[in-house]
Amino acid sequence: MQFCDDCGSLMHADGDEMVCSSCGARVPKDRERAAQFVSTEKQTFDDVIESSEEAADEGLPSTEATCEECGHDRAWYTIKQTASADEPPTRFFKCQECGHRWRGYN
Numbered sequence: 001m002q003f004c005d006d007c008g009s010l011m012h013a014d015g016d017e018m019v020c021s022s023c024g025a026r027v028p029k030d031r032e033r034a035a036q037f038v039s040t041e042k043q044t045f046d047d048v049i050e051s052s053e054e055a056a057d058e059g060l061p062s063t064e065a066t067c068e069e070c071g072h073d074r075a076w077y078t079i080k081q082t083a084s085a086d087e088p089p090t091r092f093f094k095c096q097e098c099g100h101r102w103r104g105y106n
């Protein structure tokens with residue numbers, strides 16, 4: 001599940017690209033992120049990150065976390081209860097340096 005950066009509409013796969021069904025914007029498909037979409041959770045990784053991103057990255061709390069893409073040691077994070085209530089919440093990180101996003105469990 002991926003949403004258009006320009007208009008927020010749902011995007012669909014077209015070969016090696018993701019195409020916006022509304023405005024036609026195209027972005028290259030990220031294989032690593034696509035793998036994370038294989039999930040039984042109701043909220044996908046991008047659902048959570050995209051919805052919190054509107055509040056501006058600087059508004060999010062930051063923490064010490066090492067980015068696997070660039071090695072930067074600070075990342076913004078947001079905590080979401082994505083599974084059933086008796087499971088620990090999931091933390092979603094976004095690198096302050098390169099914008100790489102990943103998820104972590106407490």
Ligand SMILES: [Zn+2]
Nearest residue numbers: 004007020023
């Ligand atoms: Zn669009």
Ligand SMILES: [Zn+2]
Nearest residue numbers: 067070095098
């Ligand atoms: Zn990074």
